[in-house]
Amino acid sequence: MSASIDLSPEHDILVRRLMSINGLDAADRRALAALPLALRDLPADAEIVGDGDRPSACTLLLEGFACRYKVLEDGQRQILAFHLPGDVPDLPCLHLHRTDHAVTTLSPARVATIPHAALLELIARRPQVGVALWKVTLIDGAIYREWLTGVGRRTAKGRMAHLLSETLCRMEALALSDDGHGFEWPVTQAELADALGLTAVHVNRILGELRREGLVAFGGRTWTVLDRPGMDRAGAFDAAYLHISHADPS
Amino acid sequence: MSASIDLSPEHDILVRRLMSINGLDAADRRALAALPLALRDLPADAEIVGDGDRPSACTLLLEGFACRYKVLEDGQRQILAFHLPGDVPDLPCLHLHRTDHAVTTLSPARVATIPHAALLELIARRPQVGVALWKVTLIDGAIYREWLTGVGRRTAKGRMAHLLSETLCRMEALALSDDGHGFEWPVTQAELADALGLTAVHVNRILGELRREGLVAFGGRTWTVLDRPGMDRAGAFDAAYLHISHADPS
DNA sequence: CGGATACTTGAGGGTTGTCAAAATATGTGG
DNA sequence: CCACATATTTTGACAACCCTCAAGTATCCG
Numbered sequence: 001m002s003a004s005i006d007l008s009p010e011h012d013i014l015v016r017r018l019m020s021i022n023g024l025d026a027a028d029r030r031a032l033a034a035l036p037l038a039l040r041d042l043p044a045d046a047e048i049v050g051d052g053d054r055p056s057a058c059t060l061l062l063e064g065f066a067c068r069y070k071v072l073e074d075g076q077r078q079i080l081a082f083h084l085p086g087d088v089p090d091l092p093c094l095h096l097h098r099t100d101h102a103v104t105t106l107s108p109a110r111v112a113t114i115p116h117a118a119l120l121e122l123i124a125r126r127p128q129v130g131v132a133l134w135k136v137t138l139i140d141g142a143i144y145r146e147w148l149t150g151v152g153r154r155t156a157k158g159r160m161a162h163l164l165s166e167t168l169c170r171m172e173a174l175a176l177s178d179d180g181h182g183f184e185w186p187v188t189q190a191e192l193a194d195a196l197g198l199t200a201v202h203v204n205r206i207l208g209e210l211r212r213e214g215l216v217a218f219g220g221r222t223w224t225v226l227d228r229p230g231m232d233r234a235g236a237f238d239a240a241y242l243h244i245s246h247a248d249p250s
Numbered sequence: 251m252s253a254s255i256d257l258s259p260e261h262d263i264l265v266r267r268l269m270s271i272n273g274l275d276a277a278d279r280r281a282l283a284a285l286p287l288a289l290r291d292l293p294a295d296a297e298i299v300g301d302g303d304r305p306s307a308c309t310l311l312l313e314g315f316a317c318r319y320k321v322l323e324d325g326q327r328q329i330l331a332f333h334l335p336g337d338v339p340d341l342p343c344l345h346l347h348r349t350d351h352a353v354t355t356l357s358p359a360r361v362a363t364i365p366h367a368a369l370l371e372l373i374a375r376r377p378q379v380g381v382a383l384w385k386v387t388l389i390d391g392a393i394y395r396e397w398l399t400g401v402g403r404r405t406a407k408g409r410m411a412h413l414l415s416e417t418l419c420r421m422e423a424l425a426l427s428d429d430g431h432g433f434e435w436p437v438t439q440a441e442l443a444d445a446l447g448l449t450a451v452h453v454n455r456i457l458g459e460l461r462r463e464g465l466v467a468f469g470g471r472t473w474t475v476l477d478r479p480g481m482d483r484a485g486a487f488d489a490a491y492l493h494i495s496h497a498d499p500s
Numbered sequence: 501c502g503g504a505t506a507c508t509t510g511a512g513g514g515t516t517g518t519c520a521a522a523a524t525a526t527g528t529g530g
Numbered sequence: 531c532c533a534c535a536t537a538t539t540t541t542g543a544c545a546a547c548c549c550t551c552a553a554g555t556a557t558c559c560g
Binding site: 068070072073076077078080092095096098100101124127130131134135137138139140141142144145146147148149151152153154194196197236240241243 | 318320322323326327328330342345346348350351373374377380381384385387388389390391392394395396397398399401402403404444446447486490491493
Binding site: 439440454455457 | 537538539540541
């Protein structure tokens with residue numbers, strides 16, 4: 001699909017992502033292909049934007065992993081989202097200007113910087129691209145709602161299982177998982193704790209339970225969901241909110 | 251400002267809200283004023299949209315209060331947002347189509363229904379209106395992030411205080427509070443519990459503490475923040491994420 | 501190989517939940 | 531406008547889930 005026009009691999013990641021969310025015609029795709037992308041390679045634990053920044057460009061994650069987070073007065077941290085290739089973690093500040101959270105890499109990563117001006121000009125010319133980007137932020141909102149529900153009302157085990165099911169789905173959509181439901185995801189248990197509103201110690205105990213029950217295997221940065229229906233059940237997971245269109249994997 | 255063109259009171263609510271978020275020129279405002287609004291009066295506890303619905307129109311809250319919520323498998327409820335006049339609780343499904351949560355009134359309410367088709371046509375003609383609506387959903391996202399942080403990492407008392415500070419700010423922005431920081435907000439303690447990820451019993455205890463400390467007074471549907479700096483401190487509240495522009499109150 | 505980071509496990513404590521019941525407020529019909 | 535039914539608030543006793551502190555083990559990486 002998106003291969004039908006001449007695209008750099010970097011532009012291709014963006015085009016594929018937007019195409020999976022909103023139909024784009026050939027002119028839309030050509031316009032996207034002309035976006036200026038400034039490429040950068042980052043190490044792990046590198047800050048992409050800080051809380052309160054006013055960036056003048058968006059950051060497209062091309063390879064590697066990142067997360068959004070807030071740090072409280074007392075030093076506690078809440079991770080708000082995990083980001084995978086194709087995500088634009090700082091897209092909200094295209095219009096909100098001032099960030100209300102920080103974004104950091106979780107692994108060595110390759111990113112592309114896209115000036116706000118170029119993006120705004122493109123949206124003005126190609127409204128469907130604007131709709132696609134708007135939808136990206138709406139899906140972010142749907143994920144926030146799901147996380148809020150989990151942190152507010154689910155048990156630690158349910159939250160953990162739900163996050164693993166969600167992550168597997170998102171990895172699959174990017175062809176980043178193998179058919180045994182295994183994927184590379186370089187998060188520490190402390191980071192999972194900060195995402196789930198738990199402590200690292202309790203995350204460790206919960207993961208131990210899920211492992212003993214044969215739902216998941218993990219080690220290093222490799223995760224494998226051994227019993228997918230069981231995991232989905234444990235997390236009461238329903239992927240609808242991710243709005244993943246299961247288009248042709250060609 | 252928005253009074254400079256001829257507007258029904260209902261259109262005025264929408265125009266004022268969008269103007270407070272994004273600059274709109276006279277043509278934008280005229281176009282908004284031409285939107286078809288179907289008015290409806292609803293009782294308290296009336297469902298506006300159900301989880302999984304595919305509405306073909308958006309709902310503008312004109313008077314009264316509402317909330318978004320999800321119900322879990324086991325019957326637990328998580329309230330995701332409280333809505334005030336000027337909000338469009340089901341705006342995300344303008345593009346996401348299928349709702350992932352329900353919306354209900356908390357009090358008798360007056361709402362206007364706006365067909366998606368009319369809204370989409372307007373956005374195509376008046377891109378700045380589209381940007382304003384996009385920003386509305388981005389601010390929703392910022393509030394979700396703040397709530398997620400609270401539920402994940404703040405104590406019960408901090409969460410309660412934060413919610414009261416947030417609500418006061420939003421009421422003020424709509425001129426729905428008096429100068430003694432009092433406002434009408436018809437929520438029960440059970441509803442607060444469902445928003446904060448707590449039980450009604452514990453909300454009651456926490457509210458008792460805040461009352462004894464002289465931070466808040468309440469009774470019936472009336473709330474008064476007696477010590478605003480103290481309340482903001484107790485909730486570590488900083489209003490920046492609400493993106494409220496303190497324009498002229500004329 | 502050595503230091504640092506991450507994971508694992510145990511013991512004990514605290515914030516919050518559960519269950520229960522009384523007191524108060526609210527609303528509705530007569 | 532009262533009387534009753536219902537919903538909401540308040541309080542107490544007790545339990546549970548998760549946190550804190552602590553120590554030991556494994557793993558990563560230069």
